[in-house]
Amino acid sequence: MKISRLIKESSLPTLDSELLLSCVLQKSKEWLFTNPDFGLSNELLEKFNELQKKRREGVSIAALVGSxxxxxxxxxxxxxxxxxxxxxxxxxxxxxxxxxxxxxxVGTGSGCVAISVKKNLSNCEVWASDISPTALKVAQKNSQKLGVKIEFIESDLLEKTSREFEIIVANLPYVPQNSVEIEAGVKKFEPSLALFSGSDGLDLIRKLLIQISKLSQKPKFVLLEFSGDEQTEVLKIFTSKIFPNSKIEILLDLAGIPRVLKLQS
Ligand SMILES: C[S@@+](CC[C@H](N)C(=O)[O-])C[C@H]1O[C@@H](n2cnc3c(N)ncnc32)[C@H](O)[C@@H]1O
Structure with missing residues (x-):
């Protein structure tokens, strides 16, 4: 069947079907526009239908195309x-x-934060840790692909890190365990180790803050991602207790939602 007909007849939004077709054909979206009459083989058609099915079940486009x-x-x-x-x-x-x-x-996942920093600040020594060896493999591959040198450590929070850092950043899991707000597709298809953290979502962040407070050489800055007003209140009280002499700021994201706790000693 021709590309133009597949896109027209797909029950998915046009952009989704274009992205999935690009992935199946290993061609750019621009190539699709200039080759609307190209016909897919049965094998590729089967692959496209399989991806469409998974998308309808709630798998994200990024997970389906792998980037x-x-x-x-x-x-x-x-x-x-x-x-x-x-x-x-x-x-x-x-x-x-x-x-x-x-x-x-800390909790580098795909390595997106560590690698983006290193790409833009080549003089900064960047370390990245995760408790998940399989996540670290992905991060390592990304650092090679994007040509940056990062030291990777498999560690439960700061357990295996011994040196001093000027900044510690972390986007650790912060979704409350029984959250009803989380999208079904996210819950079903993304690793729960990357999402949930206790009843209010803040167990790991609290644990990390305690570990940082006990370091003999504390970082000058700590930046931790979280979400929303409720977590802001809990974090402000908790952090000011264990870091009474530090400056605490809450940074908002582009939607105006409290998103990052910034700690400066
Ligand atoms: C919300 S994901 C964020 C990944 C990445 N930093 C990002 O921003 O896309 C959280 C990451 O923390 C890792 N993680 C969970 N528990 C951890 C722990 N106790 N110590 C270190 N990493 C942990 C998970 O494996 C996951 O990769």
Whole structure:
């Protein structure tokens, strides 16, 4: 069947079917526009139909095509990592304002934060950790593909890290365990290790903050992603107790939602 007819007759939004066809044919979207009469073989048609079925079940386009753009770079993704979200770019932007000489990204997933920082700050020594060895494999592949040198460590939060860092950043899981707000497709197809963290979503963030407070050489800055007003209140109270002498700021994302806790000692 011809490309133009497949797009017209697909029950998916046009952009989705174009992206899936590009993936199946290994061609750009522009190529599709200039070759509307190209006919798919039965094998490719079967592949396209399979992807359409999964998309209708709620799998994200990024997971289906195996890549996602973040901070202007293309990251490979698979079922072992969270698909990078645009709101996380705020962490990278903030780091670039500070221009640190060393950074640790805790819970690096696809490596999107650590790699984007290193791409833009070549003099910064970047370390990235994750508890998941399969996520670290994806991050390592992305760092090779994008040509940056990052030190990767498999670690439960700071357990295996010993050196001093000027900044610690983290987008750890922060979805409350029984959240009803999370989209079905996200819950079903993204790793739960990357999503959930206790009843209010803040267990891992609290644990990390406690670990940081006990370091003999504390970082000058800590940037932690979270979400919303409720978590803001809990985090402000908790953080001011264990870091009484630090400046605490809450940064908003582009939608005006509280998104990052910034701690400066
Ligand atoms: C929300 S995802 C974020 C991934 C990536 N930083 C991003 O922004 O796309 C959280 C990541 O934290 C990792 N993680 C979960 N528990 C952890 C722990 N105890 N120590 C280190 N990493 C952890 C997960 O494996 C996952 O890759």
């Amino acid at each position: 996602k753009e973040f901070f202007g770079l293309e990251f490979k993704v698979n079922e072992n990592v969270l698909i990078p979200r645009p709101e996380t770019e705020i962490l990278v932007k903030e780091v670039l304002k500070i221009q640190p000489k060393s950074l640790l990204d």
